[in-house]
Amino acid sequence: MARISASVFTSHVPAIGAAIDLGKTHEPYWQPLFKGFEPSKQWMKDNRPDVIFLVYNDHATAFSLDLIPTFAIGTAAEFNPADEGWGPRPVPKVIGHPELASHIAQSVIQDDFDLTIVNRMDVDHGLTVPLSLMCGQPDAWPCPVIPFAVNVVQYPVPSGRRCFNLGRAIRKAVESFDQDLNVQIWGTGGMSHQLQGARAGLINREWDNAWLDKMINDPEAAAATPHIDYVREAGSEGIELVMWLIARGAMADVPAFGAPEGAPVGPKPRLAHRFYHVPASNTAVGHAILENQG
């Protein structure tokens, strides 16, 4: 049986990718940020998964306004890093896991999540920057990755509660896959940032950290955060945080999807690492690693 061993949460700022690709990680501007991910890179080496289920959003790269899926799962054998206008990032191509991805798609569609199945898609910084932050600059990513894209660009985006419940359904799907796989689920994007208008550059350190506390310790409550709170408190692009709730909802301390009321849940996850830094370009960078226990 496959199982989810841990969840990883991190912002996915494009400028971080550029800093890595251009060898600027030791510059004074970037050094504090990358220092915060040193323990994470070590953790990845010590806890190498068989598959990463990576929740992110596309930023007008693979999906234009021609077609906007609320939830899209990548079931292809591989995905190329996208050219976002400056040429593709010099990072390894992403190897998928078609069997597990299709299995998850099948399971969650039967649980009434109306996924779009994608077999051809380039992946942008939303997916590749978290991989770079956690894995550095290897010749190949350490394991297959299932891309899972969420619409957070055109409103209405899915609610925090919908995302949280989807995470629960994904866990159920993973646990019904009959190969013995160690799966990590990553939620990316956020934290506070606003990229537009006279309010561009908004950062709300207090709100971010309070939300992070809640996401870790009382995820049901974090899932109840209305959209308007993200926008008002954490900037228009802070809405990306709903994607973290997919990963959080898949952890063992949350009741499994479809489990009877009052069924026993697993223990609280262990917080292996937590980090927060301002700024990375226009954005506050939040990061946490949660390990399922026992």
Added chain:
Amino acid sequence: MARISASVFTSHVPAIGAAIDLGKTHEPYWQPLFKGFEPSKQWMKDNRPDVIFLVYNDHATAFSLDLIPTFAIGTAAEFNPADEGWGPRPVPKVIGHPELASHIAQSVIQDDFDLTIVNRMDVDHGLTVPLSLMCGQPDAWPCPVIPFAVNVVQYPVPSGRRCFNLGRAIRKAVESFDQDLNVQIWGTGGMSHQLQGARAGLINREWDNAWLDKMINDPEAAAATPHIDYVREAGSEGIELVMWLIARGAMADVPAFGAPEGAPVGPKPRLAHRFYHVPASNTAVGHAILENQG
């Protein structure tokens, strides 16, 4: 306030389109079928809606295996008839209703239906054949049409219950649109047919008519039909009937989405017309028109 006045149900066999386009409707093979739609064409003239919300499926036309949305709503200003390999059908282009379509998308996504929003899409026989059957060969379709495509090609397809509940959410969305529009909702595809394998040509007249009875009189029960029953009893492509449940779920006698338990429902719809015919090429043709009362 917009409101749903009626629902129309019909098969959407490509050969019917070809028969119309090639002027064969009076041939002995086709005459009984088109005779069955004479009352429907008159009914359309007498009950011209402002907008048709047309539920259908794409048949490897607009969507290849590159991308398969479970539910896709067309929000564009217009949609061209697709070239399915024999050139586009000589029918009018489809004028959309972007405002109502976007409104419905916004409402049902907030009700946890994970739609894909589509702004560029050609529409195939699944959408144009029902229009031809109901409207004949006009120079322009009588009103704007919102295309709503359901994946019934690659399993798992959405369950009958999911479709039925989506119909309920669509009704709620329509009724919260503040223009005064008369909206029809059409469910298309089916009835029994199998287009593949040694079992090709399967037709189950008894099952079809029993299901049609149920769909009309006890839609909750029809919505509970498991996928396997459609396939076993009505052929592999009989699964298209789940799309009829979206239209049926939007009618006034079904509790509105989110309505409190025991809230009053509207009266049973009036059956304005019902028709069944075998064969049209490989398929049993079923048809019904239901009018909301009062």
Added chain:
Amino acid sequence: MALDKPYQDIPGTIIFDAEQSRRGYWLNQFCMSLMKAENRERFKANERAYLDEWAMTEEQKQAVLARDLNWCMRTGGNIYFLAKIGATDGKSFQYMAATMTGMTQEEYMQMMLSGGRSAEGNRYIGEDGDAQAHRQPQGQSHQKKDA
């Protein structure tokens, strides 16, 4: 995979699920390419050369060259995609359906005019309906070809 596939006990029927879709990806994408007139011309000019441009298995290519739609489906083909091969050949859908049963198009059309294939004996593998494996091919098409 531990997910149920309750649809595997139906005779003469292949459900196009995620596993079939994965298996048939390039076969179906090849079919999709036939939506474009210039690709149809190139395919007709040299079928084998055109097929070799696609990452299909040799078996899939053989199944296409043989126009054996049942074989195509066993290798992951989906009928809506495969129908584009028939369209390229100028064949009707009824012709294609007939070929999958072993009937001539005339035999198949007569079956449909008489109300279609009965579900009796064709609901479960192991019954004795005309779609069961032990009763294939059903019609005269095969004999004619050999004659």
Added chain:
Amino acid sequence: MALDKPYQDIPGTIIFDAEQSRRGYWLNQFCMSLMKAENRERFKANERAYLDEWAMTEEQKQAVLARDLNWCMRTGGNIYFLAKIGATDGKSFQYMAATMTGMTQEEYMQMMLSGGRSAEGNRYIGEDGDAQAHRQPQGQSHQKKDA
């Protein structure tokens, strides 16, 4: 439309909803076309001619020619799409963000290094934070341009 738009009371913020998306469709699709190098070259060679190939409103074209991103957004542009104009111009995202506030890139970068813009006074229209309409433009960029 009778649906709630609770996000209209936030200063300096346009939420890209279905209505904005409809308004900005061709503007954003024009931006998307700049993902291809050959289109970037054609745009740079003759911006007006390239814009005239798209079904954009005259106002949208003027907003693009002026590189006024706030104006672009008012006409339906989305920042992720509009960013492709900046990429074509060889500008960083921080430069683009700065232009929307009236700050120079240096001023904007300093604001970010000091912890970013505060939410205080910027949560609701009618407060007195630096993102409120009556406090625009915020920086020296405008003066410089006029000098």
